[in-house]
Amino acid sequence: MKKYFFVIVLVMLFVTNVMAQADAVAPAKKIVVGITAGPSIDWFFQKNDHYEKGGIIIGVRYGIPLDVNLTDAENYYFSTGLKVEHSGGKIKYKGVYDKFPEENASFTTAYNSIFFSIPTGIKLKTPSFNNFVIAGNFGLSHALALHNTKKNHVDVGKVEVIDKKWSKYENCSFFKESVFVGIGLEYIIRDNCRASFMANYSYSFTNYHNRKAVNQFETKEKLKGNLNAIDFVFGIFF
Numbered sequence: 001m002k003k004y005f006f007v008i009v010l011v012m013l014f015v016t017n018v019m020a021q022a023d024a025v026a027p028a029k030k031i032v033v034g035i036t037a038g039p040s041i042d043w044f045f046q047k048n049d050h051y052e053k054g055g056i057i058i059g060v061r062y063g064i065p066l067d068v069n070l071t072d073a074e075n076y077y078f079s080t081g082l083k084v085e086h087s088g089g090k091i092k093y094k095g096v097y098d099k100f101p102e103e104n105a106s107f108t109t110a111y112n113s114i115f116f117s118i119p120t121g122i123k124l125k126t127p128s129f130n131n132f133v134i135a136g137n138f139g140l141s142h143a144l145a146l147h148n149t150k151k152n153h154v155d156v157g158k159v160e161v162i163d164k165k166w167s168k169y170e171n172c173s174f175f176k177e178s179v180f181v182g183i184g185l186e187y188i189i190r191d192n193c194r195a196s197f198m199a200n201y202s203y204s205f206t207n208y209h210n211r212k213a214v215n216q217f218e219t220k221e222k223l224k225g226n227l228n229a230i231d232f233v234f235g236i237f238f
Contacts, residue, residue, distance in 0.1 A: 031066065031068055032192070033066055033237070036234065036236075037060070038061055040085075041059075043055070043090070044208070045227075047224040047226070048225070051093045052093065057090065060086045061083060063081055063084060065083075067237070074125055074133075077122070080120050081118070082118060084117075085113075086114055087229055099161070108153040108154075109150055111172070113147065113169075115145055117141050117176075118141070118143075119142075120141075121137050122137065122139060123136070123137040131187055132188075137181070138179075141178040142176075143178065145174050148172040171210050172210060173206060175206060176204050182200030184233070192237075192238060199231075201228075203228055204227040208225050209222070
């Protein structure tokens with residue numbers, strides 16, 4: 001995964017540099033502010049033995065991005081802002097359910113979290129053609145957990161037990177650090193007003209679970225897992 005990440009970044013840098021040299025542009029706006037929102041596909045990469053992927057959770061992202069122009073043209077930006085992320089994932093594992101201790105049980109636990117994040121990265125843009133601009137970005141996202149819940153689904157033989165409500169989850173890590181990379185398009189509506197669409201892949205390299213989170217049904221093993229996400233971001237910039 002790291003190899004593909006760096007290949008994409010190098011391609012974006014090369015294409016942007018070549019096109020910027022081929023087409024001189026007038027001095028651009030130094031600070032660009034926008035409003036963004038969109039859905040995401042989130043899942044876990046669980047590192048514990050005997051654990052399996054439990055499926056995806058559909059999340060949502062929204063925020064206020066801020067791009068600072070690093071040159072006199074419109075090709076290189078420092079990208080930051082404020083963002084709220086509703087994300088999570090599911091894990092599956094085998095264990096013993098206390099209500100039916102004589103049977104093997106299959107557990108699916110779904111986690112749902114709300115994070116407040118501040119991305120810091122670089123955004124690259126090509127010169128415009130027919131009012132369209134190709135954009136790419138990469139960087140780090142620094143997030144704090146605001147709220148966490150979980151929901152259990154248990155299969156014991158022919159018996160199915162479902163917690164119908166999300167319960168408060170205390171064992172999520174307070175910090176989340178992620179690396180992201182993405183590509184998209186901008187459409188110039190008028191002057192500095194632009195509509196944008198970006199597709200980003202992000203991988204959180206910090207553990208989603210904190211040190212208290214264990215498999216409470218069998219081995220008491222500490223949980224270790226990382227969040228992955230593909231988000232689709234629609235925005236308006238001014």
